[in-house]
Amino acid sequence: MSAVMITRKVRKWEKLPGKNTFCCDGRVMMARQKGVFYLTLFLIVGTCALFFAFECPYLAVHLSPTIPVFAALLFLFVLAMLLRTSFSDPGVLPRALPEEASFIEMEIEAANGNVPAGQRPPPRIRNVEINNQIVKLKYCYTCKIFRPPRASHCSICDNCVDRFDHHCPWVGNCVGKRNYRYFYLFTLSLSLLTIYIFTFNIVHVVMRSVDNGFLNTLKETPGTVLEVLVCFFTLWSVVGLTGFHTYLISLNQTTNEDIKGSWSGKNRVQNPYSHKNMIKNCCEVLCGPTYPSVLDRRGLMQLSPVSEFSANDTDASPCSSSTDSSNSSKTLPSTKRAILCLHKPRPPPIRNNPTSDDLKASITDTAHTSPAHSQAEESSAAKTPPLATPETDAEASVAKSH
Amino acid sequence: SPQQIICLHLTLSPFHNLQELRHSASLANKVFIQRDYSEGTTCKFQTKFPIELESRIERTLFEDTVKTLNNFYAEAEKIGGQSYLEGCLACTTAYLIFLCIETRYEKVLKKIANYIQEQNEKIYAPRGLVITDPIERGMRVIEISIYEDRGSCGSSSGSSSVSGSTAR
Numbered sequence: 001m002s003a004v005m006i007t008r009k010v011r012k013w014e015k016l017p018g019k020n021t022f023c024c025d026g027r028v029m030m031a032r033q034k035g036v037f038y039l040t041l042f043l044i045v046g047t048c049a050l051f052f053a054f055e056c057p058y059l060a061v062h063l064s065p066t067i068p069v070f071a072a073l074l075f076l077f078v079l080a081m082l083l084r085t086s087f088s089d090p091g092v093l094p095r096a097l098p099e100e101a102s103f104i105e106m107e108i109e110a111a112n113g114n115v116p117a118g119q120r121p122p123p124r125i126r127n128v129e130i131n132n133q134i135v136k137l138k139y140c141y142t143c144k145i146f147r148p149p150r151a152s153h154c155s156i157c158d159n160c161v162d163r164f165d166h167h168c169p170w171v172g173n174c175v176g177k178r179n180y181r182y183f184y185l186f187t188l189s190l191s192l193l194t195i196y197i198f199t200f201n202i203v204h205v206v207m208r209s210v211d212n213g214f215l216n217t218l219k220e221t222p223g224t225v226l227e228v229l230v231c232f233f234t235l236w237s238v239v240g241l242t243g244f245h246t247y248l249i250s251l252n253q254t255t256n257e258d259i260k261g262s263w264s265g266k267n268r269v270q271n272p273y274s275h276k277n278m279i280k281n282c283c284e285v286l287c288g289p290t291y292p293s294v295l296d297r298r299g300l301m302q303l304s305p306v307s308e309f310s311a312n313d314t315d316a317s318p319c320s321s322s323t324d325s326s327n328s329s330k331t332l333p334s335t336k337r338a339i340l341c342l343h344k345p346r347p348p349p350i351r352n353n354p355t356s357d358d359l360k361a362s363i364t365d366t367a368h369t370s371p372a373h374s375q376a377e378e379s380s381a382a383k384t385p386p387l388a389t390p391e392t393d394a395e396a397s398v399a400k401s402h
Numbered sequence: 403s404p405q406q407i408i409c410l411h412l413t414l415s416p417f418h419n420l421q422e423l424r425h426s427a428s429l430a431n432k433v434f435i436q437r438d439y440s441e442g443t444t445c446k447f448q449t450k451f452p453i454e455l456e457s458r459i460e461r462t463l464f465e466d467t468v469k470t471l472n473n474f475y476a477e478a479e480k481i482g483g484q485s486y487l488e489g490c491l492a493c494t495t496a497y498l499i500f501l502c503i504e505t506r507y508e509k510v511l512k513k514i515a516n517y518i519q520e521q522n523e524k525i526y527a528p529r530g531l532v533i534t535d536p537i538e539r540g541m542r543v544i545e546i547s548i549y550e551d552r553g554s555c556g557s558s559s560g561s562s563s564v565s566g567s568t569a570r
Contacts, residue, residue, distance in 0.1 A: 076496070077496050080496035080497065080498065081496065084496075084497060093540050093542065094539075094540040096542075097539075099432045099545075100432075100434055100539070100542075100543060100545070103432065103433075103434050104434075128439045128440070129440055130439055130440060130441070130442055131441070131442060135439070137439075145542060148437065148439070148443065148542070149439055149442075149443055150443055162443075163443070182497070185493070272442065273442055273443065283481065283486065284481055286489065287481070287485060287486045287489035287490060288479075288481050288485060288489070289478060289479050289480075289481070289485050289505070289506065289507050290488075290489075290492075290500070290505045290507060291507060292505075292507055292508060292511060292537070294537055294540045294541050296537075296538070
């Protein structure tokens with residue numbers, strides 16, 4: 001006898017929380033608002049198209065054919081960097097599954113001890129020592145985790161992003177650990193491309209004006225005027241941005257940290273991540289390892305409509321791992337018992353024993369209940385501390401932005 | 403006492419392989435080994451032995467597993483000659499080369515997956531434990547699931563529980 005489970009397989013990206021949009025069956029990941037990204041694309045492609053149409057024929061003949069070739073290579077590089085920045089996972093941290101979330105909650109409760117009635121619980125902060133500096137890790141109420149150092153929650157994408165730099169509307173994505181170097185190379189190469197096109201526009205106009213006169217030149221190549229305008233305004237912003245990020249990279253800082261002033265000022269902590277050497281910092285950021293995405297957007301997961309088996313879509317781990325036996329077609333002699341045993345993992349039974357040894361002595365044991373008993377389950381569910389909301393937390397009550 | 407005998411039985415439990423574990427045991431608890439940030443943002447896990455595992459596995463085995471995993475991650479994230487070469491070469495191809503070849507990190511992740519699989523089969527499953535690959539939890543925690551044998555335990559509640567407190 002074997003049980004028949006009607007399951008539907010979906011890719012994990014379809015069930016990811018957060019406000020991202022996915023394309024190409026999970027291969028592409030972007031923010032929701034993409035309008036400005038299309039503008040960026042249009043400006044770059046449009047300007048380069050004008051350059052190839054109006055300037056290049058003249059310059060290739062009168063100066064050198066390598067000019068359009070180099071422009072084409074630069075243009076392709078800019079495009080590749082832009083698409084790489086926009087389409088890749090910036091380093092999103094997945095939200096905690098229910099067991100992990102309640103485990104953290106219990107640790108917090110244990111650490112806080114008894115809060116007198118009517119008083120707000122203390123803010124949820126964990127102190128860690130990094131390179132002899134104390135860094136505070138904040139708790140994220142949306143993702144239910146303590147954010148790793150340098151991570152921040154992007155409110156536009158509604159995700160915690162590792163080494164969060166900023167959310168860039170021009171590329172339509174967050175800039176974080178995984179795509180920062182592509183973003184930097186994009187701004188750098190775009191600066192070069194803009195300067196290149198601007199320079200050769202001027203050269204072209206000058207050369208033509210010598211023969212035909214200035215006004216005639218402008219009439220013959222109207223595209224040049226447009227290009228010069230776009231390049232002029234782009235130059236100031238993009239070159240400035242490249243310079244700013246070069247400065248940040250040499251200090252191994254993120255835009256987020258710079259804006260918040262995390263490492264500046266006398267009384268503040270010094271940047272514990274900097275190697276105190278500009279070359280080393282640059283090398284780490286630009287030539288460091290290529291971090292993998294931890295989201296597994298294209299992995300498969302099962303959605304079972306049958307409640308007994310409740311392979312809940314929030315608990316995808318049993319289905320994604322290739323070693324999992326619940327997907328195997330092996331039928332056991334005690335199949336019936338096996339089915340009853342395979343239930344959705346519940347939050348761990350209430351235990352007041354924190355992992356910290358200091359608190360062990362001060363916490364009293366509560367009676368353990370076996371997960372098998374439904375009665376005990378109810379009481380343990382009632383004892384589970386309600387997952388706190390920002391309103392109950394003193395720190396969150398102070399107006400703060402992510 | 404009967405409770406002590408039951409505890410002893412479970413430490414010599416008959417979970418011969420991972421599949422048998424998942425089919426005939428029920429999940430009792432989960433322990434989460436947190437990240438160790440003392441050296442910065444590189445991936446490293448705390449080697450502190452959790453109380454919940456005291457009655458289940460020897461401390462040295464657990465520490466060996468975590469230390470080996472930490473070494474794997476350190477190898478993957480090492481910034482040195484090879485990573486510079488990889489980065490610079492990839493840059494010249496506008497990173498298109500990564501569509502064809504595997505990065506060093508991905509290679510190490512495969513080694514880690516194999517290692518965890520092997521550890522689960524040889525050491526952890528016979529003790530009623532299962533380690534989840536950290537990459538499935540966002541590289542935030544090493545999740546260790548603790549299973550209880552339902553059949554032989556019967557209705558004795560709490561005696562076989564994973565907390566060290568009941569063993570006193």
